[in-house]
Amino acid sequence: MKEAIGFSSEGMSEDRAFAGYRQLYAQGADVERLDGPFHARVTGWRFRHMLLFDRHLSGMAHAREARVTADGFDHIVLHHVLSGTLTGHGRSGFERAGPGDIVFLDMRRGHRTEARDLHMITASIARDLVLAALGSLGALHGLVAHAPDTAILGGFLQTLAAHAPSLDDRHDGAFARALIELLPTALGGPRDLGVEARRQDHLRREAVEQLIDREIANRQLTGAAIAERVGVSRATLYRLYERTGGIAGHVRRRRIDAVRRALERPEEPDLAGLAQAYGLGSATALSRAFQADQGIDPAAYRARVRQDRGDPVETGTRRWNGWMQELD
Known part of the structure; x- marks a missing residue:
């Protein structure tokens, strides 16, 4: 859904x-x-x-x-x-x-x-x-x-x-x-006549996104590994993600966004399990990365989700903030 x-x-x-x-x-x-x-x-x-x-x-x-x-x-x-x-x-x-x-x-x-x-x-x-x-x-x-x-x-x-x-x-x-x-x-x-080159870049990025989705639990999902798996040079890969802070930062943000969405679920999975599922190692490493990216630790975020459940304004505001960070 x-x-x-x-x-x-x-x-x-x-x-x-x-x-x-x-x-x-x-x-x-x-x-x-x-x-x-x-x-x-x-x-x-x-x-x-x-x-x-x-x-x-x-x-x-x-x-x-x-x-x-x-x-x-x-x-x-x-x-x-x-x-x-x-x-x-x-x-x-x-x-x-x-x-x-x-x-x-x-x-x-x-x-x-x-x-x-x-x-x-x-x-x-x-x-x-x-x-x-x-x-x-x-x-x-x-x-x-x-x-x-x-x-x-x-x-x-x-x-x-x-x-x-x-x-x-x-x-x-x-x-x-x-x-x-x-x-x-x-x-x-x-x-613009350069549209074909831009479309090829989009297809390359989409291949990267699909790889990240499939292997988000893999802690060895480095730039070199991604470039080899999707069939592009490391220079091309780094160029594709240069504007958004680099491929390593992009993978980290994708992991954190996946954690954010998991924390919204009613079943409330434990942090150690989320860290393993999304390639962040340990609960401590997950908490540190989530705090740096979202400005709030995951336990506090989950408590806010629990408190706001049933309030469409608070839930919508929190989710929209996360969406906008991902989009831009």
Whole structure:
């Protein structure tokens, strides 16, 4: 099953609902209340390379202006409007998007959007994946693609959202490859002749990700071992992960994220077992690595999970924070 979050304002006072929604989104944007009624219903799922959200929103604005240089986000967001209106302001680069439109926003750039009676599918996509699809991101921020060009990509996003509750992580690589092929259909084709080289790099990274998934318990999963197993030179492997801090750091983050998700499970496995299962050696080594990466020790994280169980805002906030660290 996909790791998911959910929030609904139904049955709450508007003030309480808005406070909960603002907390849920605090990791990614400053949320402002607008005139008129407020309501929100959001369901989100974690895919590798992408976060997907089905969102019904009205009476609020999302702003990323002051925080852009502080939070280090570098992914690309697609808003596929199904009904209602999404309005852009400031540095958003667009004025209005309606049903059938897809808006592209670069999280390295500031923007402000307003939602009124809006239903949309939002995809937060890793920058490298979008580069593999388009070749370059020049002039992408604020671009609005219109129907019928958006029909195939929009249909794919809606299909993923409809089936996400029954999916697991095994097919995420296939969904990423499909997204690479479909993204250009909304924009008239790839934007750069270097797109083939970027696609080859993505396929190499995907081979690495599959190897890590299969052998995450293997403590000898070094850069040299990975390069040999996936059939690339060490220089190529190091180049592929240079922007994200190197292959060793990437493997460590994948291990820690796997531990984080395991700590969310109701059965609460012991730390020594998790350390063995995810290649971290001992409970002590796991605790040290988890604290360094997450800013909290695993026992305290598990206690927070136990305390928050049944509270969608607290659970969603915690999970979303983990998702965003993984995506960027």
